[in-house]
Amino acid sequence: DTGVSQNPRHKITKRGQNVTFRCDPISEHNRLYWYRQTLGQGPEFLTYFQNEAQLEKSRLLSDRFSAERPKGSFSTLEIQRTEQGDSAMYLCASSARSSGTNEQFFGPGTRLTVL
Amino acid sequence: AQTVTQSQPEMSVQEAETVTLSCTYDTSESDYYLFWYKQPPSRQMILVIRQEAYKQQNATENRFSVNFQKAAKSFSLKISDSQLGDAAMYFCAYRPGGGTGNQFYFGTGTSLTVIP
Numbered sequence: 001d002t003g004v005s006q007n008p009r010h011k012i013t014k015r016g017q018n019v020t021f022r023c024d025p026i027s028e029h030n031r032l033y034w035y036r037q038t039l040g041q042g043p044e045f046l047t048y049f050q051n052e053a054q055l056e057k058s059r060l061l062s063d064r065f066s067a068e069r070p071k072g073s074f075s076t077l078e079i080q081r082t083e084q085g086d087s088a089m090y091l092c093a094s095s096a097r098s099s100g101t102n103e104q105f106f107g108p109g110t111r112l113t114v115l
Numbered sequence: 116a117q118t119v120t121q122s123q124p125e126m127s128v129q130e131a132e133t134v135t136l137s138c139t140y141d142t143s144e145s146d147y148y149l150f151w152y153k154q155p156p157s158r159q160m161i162l163v164i165r166q167e168a169y170k171q172q173n174a175t176e177n178r179f180s181v182n183f184q185k186a187a188k189s190f191s192l193k194i195s196d197s198q199l200g201d202a203a204m205y206f207c208a209y210r211p212g213g214g215t216g217n218q219f220y221f222g223t224g225t226s227l228t229v230i231p
């Protein structure tokens with residue numbers, strides 16, 4: 001059983017650098033979500049894809065953030081010119097359109113530390 | 116705007132005892148879904164239980180059950196016969212129904228400690 005996978009699991013970078021994270025959803029899931037989770041908080045929604053189309057973006061997603069899902073399978077989240085405030089856990093989740101409750105299955109996350 | 120509130124940052128329970136985690140939410144929608152997710156330390160979030168708002172019957176999954184009070188906008192999680200493996204952060208989540216319900220709204224979580 002292959003669940004949602006994310007790479008890398010940890011990333012340490014210096015302020016001003018660009019970083020890219022990858023998410024591989026469950027293979028038959030056509031919906032993919034990115035969340036950000038900071039210490040002591042619940043996940044906050046960033047963006048949502050249905051197949052390759054990015055249908056929703058949160059106001060949290062500044063111009064320095066960009067997400068893609070080019071073939072409707074894996075997705076990447078890029079942060080340009082990282083800032084210390086970007087330090088967080090970035091979670092990816094996927095769901096199947098056929099699921100009535102739209103239950104989301106989460107990956108292990110990528111922990112970003114910006115020095 | 117939808118908000119989810121978990122008023123208990125930390126809870127503890129003796130092994131084999133029962134504990135209830137609280138969650139309230141604010142919405143003007145009538146169609147929505149509620150979830151409890153568990154996040155063990157350094158591990159990914161997994162779904163514990165779900166509830167459709169149109170269902171009056173409270174959801175149950177083995178030792179986990181909910182008390183869904185729609186009018187009060189309350190959705191508490193009861194864990195019976197607590198086990199050491201239940202120790203984790205628990206998040207309550209809300210998802211709007213209908214065609215626009217895509218993102219989840221999460222509470223700030225409750226950290227559950229199980230005492231042997």
